Amino acid sequence: MINNQRVVLVTGASAGIGKCCADYLTLEGNRVYGTSRRANSTDSEQRSSKRNLFRLIQMDVTNDSSVKKGIDSIIARESRLDAVVNNAGYAIIGSLEDTTVKEAKSQLETNFFGALRVCRAVLPIMRRQRTGYIVNISSIGGLIGLPFQSAYCASKFALEGAMEALRIEVRPFGIHVVLIEPGDFKTEITQHRQLAVASKRNSAYRDIFNRVLRTVESGERNGPTPELVAELINNVISTKSPRLRYTVGNISQRIAVPLKKILPSRLFESLISGSFQAS
Numbered sequence: 066m067i068n069n070q071r072v073v074l075v076t077g078a079s080a081g082i083g084k085c086c087a088d089y090l091t092l093e094g095n096r097v098y099g100t101s102r103r104a105n106s107t108d109s110e111q112r113s114s115k116r117n118l119f120r121l122i123q124m125d126v127t128n129d130s131s132v133k134k135g136i137d138s139i140i141a142r143e144s145r146l147d148a149v150v151n152n153a154g155y156a157i158i159g160s161l162e163d164t165t166v167k168e169a170k171s172q173l174e175t176n177f178f179g180a181l182r183v184c185r186a187v188l189p190i191m192r193r194q195r196t197g198y199i200v201n202i203s204s205i206g207g208l209i210g211l212p213f214q215s216a217y218c219a220s221k222f223a224l225e226g227a228m229e230a231l232r233i234e235v236r237p238f239g240i241h242v243v244l245i246e247p248g249d250f251k252t253e254i255t256q257h258r259q260l261a262v263a264s265k266r267n268s269a270y271r272d273i274f275n276r277v278l279r280t281v282e283s284g285e286r287n288g289p290t291p292e293l294v295a296e297l298i299n300n301v302i303s304t305k306s307p308r309l310r311y312t313v314g315n316i317s318q319r320i321a322v323p324l325k326k327i328l329p330s331r332l333f334e335s336l337i338s339g340s341f342q343a344s
């Protein structure tokens with residue numbers, strides 16, 4: 066480490082939680098690399114003048130060679146990588162019936178396989194160092210099935226299971242694996258959300274779907290800004306022995322996680338259905 070500065074990679078740092086987190090970790094004294102599919106090239110690593118405080122590099126987490134190229138460029142420069150935040154992601158919305166297998170696969174390709182690709186690329190480096198943090202941005206929707214978000218929830222449930230397993234595998238190498246489960250935050254996830262194409266047609270679910278969509282969007286637009294997540298991640302990578310899971314966001318949403326464990330399942334279902342106006 067140079068001057069005790071940690072080297073941190075944040076995927077999906079052009080907007081929202083990722084950008085906020087990369088800026089925050091830079092201000093905390095870390096050497097931060099953020100990624101975007103739209104950054105020019107790995108050669109044009111830059112402290113992009115006004116908008117970002119960190120270096121933005123090109124990476125598409127759906128592409129093996131793009132992930133390898135991005136991580137190789139960091140190692141060429143820093144010779145180490147202390148923490149990775151698997152954040153890149155998007156959300157698709159639509160009833161399960163209206164969501165094609167292609168749309169669902171594409172959701173998992175970014176949100177789940179994207180994180181898996183990055184993990185596989187950084188693990189040999191962290192194992193050699195015998196230290197490292199892999200922090201994954203999951204969701205409360207990674208613990209609770211949310212109506213009209215089946216593919217999104219599937220991608221985050223998959224991430225939850227894989228990282229729970231990975232945590233045990235890599236503990237002997239001094240690598241910590243953590244899951245962060247945010248509730249709704251005000252980010253560009255709302256504008257970037259993809260609607261299952263069939264949900265725009267004359268779907269049988271149209272009325273309920275439109276209500277749920279409005280509820281989801283309003284939750285995000287009125288949600289907290291992502292500094293809370295950035296602060297939490299900074300604490301996690303500064304902790305010797307972080308927990309596996311941390312929820313973050315409005316208590317009215319976080320409370321659903323313990324409630325799922327204690328309430329009878331029918332009662333819990335109707336609470337979720339009511340809160341999304343899905344009935």
Ligand SMILES: NC(=O)c1ccc[n+]([C@@H]2O[C@H](COP(=O)([O-])OP(=O)(O)OC[C@H]3O[C@@H](n4cnc5c(N)ncnc54)[C@H](OP(=O)(O)O)[C@@H]3O)[C@@H](O)[C@H]2O)c1
Binds near residue numbers: 078101152155248
């Ligand atoms: N906001 C919320 O309410 C909320 C709640 C729970 C969980 N989350 C999770 O938080 C993470 C960040 O979401 P956000 O709310 O910050 O959304 P956002 O504002 O839309 O930002 C998404 C970021 O992900 C990047 N990205 C998307 N697809 C990518 C790909 N294939 N390869 C590389 N980068 C990709 C985007 O970068 P480029 O387009 O520049 O490549 C962008 O920087 C996601 O995993 C999301 O599921 C968000």
